[in-house]
Amino acid sequence: MPFDAGVMYAVVSQLKESAVGSRIEKVYQPERDEIVLLLRSKNGSRKLLLSASAGCSRVGYINADRENPAVPPMFCMLLRKHLTGGYITGVRQIGFDRAMEIALVSSDELGYSSEKYLICEIMGTYSNVILLDKDKHVMSVLHPVSLGADNKRQVLPGFLYENPDPQPGKINVPDVTKEIFERIVQNDINSSVSMAADKFLVSHFAGLSPLTAREIVYRAAKSTSAPLNLCEAEKLWFYFSAIYTELLQNGKYSPCLISDKNGKVIDFSFCEIRQYAADCVVKKYDDISEMLDVFYEEKDRLQSIRRRGQDILRLLTNASQRIAKKTELQLASLEESKQAEKWKLYGDLVTANIYLLKKGMTDVTLVNYFDEAMPEIRIKLNERYTPAQNAQAFYKKYNKAKSAGVMCLKQLEESKAENAYIETVFDSLAKAENESDLAEVRAELAMSGYGKKLDNMRRSHGVGKDRQKLKKNPKPLHFVTSDGFDVYCGKNNIQNDYVTTKLADKNDYWFHVKNAAGSHVVLKCGDTEPPAQSFTECAKIALYYSSEREKPQTAVDYTKARYVKKPSGAKPGFVIYEKNYTAYVTADKSEVQKLSADNNS
Secondary structure, X not given: OOOOHHHHHHHHHHHHHHOOOOEEEEEEEEEOOEEEEEEEEOOEXXXXXXXXXXXXXXXXXXXXXXXXXXXXXXXXXXXXXXXXXOEEEXXXXXXXXXXXXXXEEEEOOOOOEEXXXXXXXXXXXXXXXXXEOOOOEEEEEOOOEOOOOOOOOOEOOOOEOOOOOXXXXXXXXXXXXXXXXXXXXXXHHHHOOOOEHHHHHHHHEEOOOHHHHHHHHHHHHOOOOOEHHHOOHHHHHHHHHHHHHHHXXXXXXXXXXXXXXXXXXXXXXXXXXXXXXXXXXXXXXOOHHHHHHHHHHHHHHHHHHHHHOHHHHHHHHHHHHHHHHHHHHHHHHHHHHOOHHHHHHHHHHHHHOXXXXXXXXXXXXXEOOOOOOOOEEEEEOOOOOOHHHHHHHHHHHHHHHHHHHHHHHHHHHHHHHHHHHHHHHHHHHHHOOOHHHHHHHHHHHHHOOOHHHHHHHHHHOOOOOOOOOOOOOOOOEEEEOOOOOXXXXXXOHHHHHHHHHHHOOOOOEEEEEOOOOEOOEEEOOOOOOOOHHHHHHHHHHHHXXXXXXXXXXXXXXXXEHHHEEOOOOOOOOOOEEXXXXXXXXXXXXXXXXXXEHHHHO
């Protein structure tokens, strides 16, 4: 993982300078695996995040506010009891590992000062936050660890805290000398000449991330994929030592964030990264926490919403699978209905030749008077029926198939419409940013007839009914064009209805991506005709907040709001429109963010 021991060392160095001496004002637990400490010092207030999330575990300062639950979890309540009002007296890294210890002094129930320790272990799925007393016994733990097949140490209240188990067969970076390094390199060259140099570093030295290992190899051999036998041991040691000597002995680090050409962040490091050349953009930071916050911000939001919206996701997934199965059966029935004319022909021929048939016959070959290309037809009969009964059986099949064809076409249209609606809710879920947005999606599903299924889904997974109150007036996204026009964009179908039917005046312009799920966007212009630039910017907003955002040159329809109608009884977010124009644009995240009213305020 990118958060390696070097990054932890840099974070600890920052906290030693800024957090020691700070007072813990408040403790929050916005997510089940995140703790936020509000620290106050002479330099102001800062929020320190301790995250034990499997995919986003880290330690560092954050800027954005977290949405807290109405009822704090028990672990949060206990931390508030023991830490609120306390002072941080020290911060240290445990060994050269992804674990950190925060020493604190706080008052107990009788008002006496007592020492406590807060441990944060950043180890992927095994990440944890642990509160210890002055004797290093566990008082409480975020994720209790009992003794099992995969666990060599227990982390439970009352147990003496033990440091994380060292990685077997690996040497800690601070313990490595030139002689040890070159000997291990030579031994591996003799035993396995084809081994990649970066894999060699990761497999023999604890605390290195794959990115740092590749950087060392790149500097030594000018290639990230160079095999070990083509690397000079002395050069590998020089760059290995240069990176970690600068960090461990001089306390210097150079945080940097690596992004692809489209601006998507892909990695980060505590040291300067040179290996990507012109393929990626490497941005340097002075603040290690700021860099981590930028890297994890979007990932945190998506993971949080994904976790909180699991009930919605399961419901939508089940509904989508159900519609797919139903559509398959309907298509099969429609194919069968195409046999209707065959059954009618059989009935007509049996009736015309009824004098030639007798009860007990299993099949008969008759002259086809209706098709010269097929002069004779062999027809299977039911031996238990009379000729007249066989004819009636064929006519019955004909009528049934004919009716089924009409019904199947109607049901296929209904399935198609329901599937299109489910896709819009999937899109709304992807755009949800907080619990209020999820509450609106749940309310929308209840309005669409999925409320009971949603409640059953939540109960089956041990979750109570949604207690989040739905706001009377939704709060859609607000943008301002470069020409100063206000633009509103719905994040879900309830907001889409609000934007289209409440906010939009008849002369405002309405935008929507063509033939796909997406947001309703309204350009507020009244009787003023906006310039072309405003239309282009609104089309880009509509495309970015749709399911087609990754596609280049995508069609976006726009028209006056007066030509947009919501049919009676239609599901949330469904409208019809006419007299529209079409623009072809490409979504640009940075451009859309610049237009946000929050950024312009």
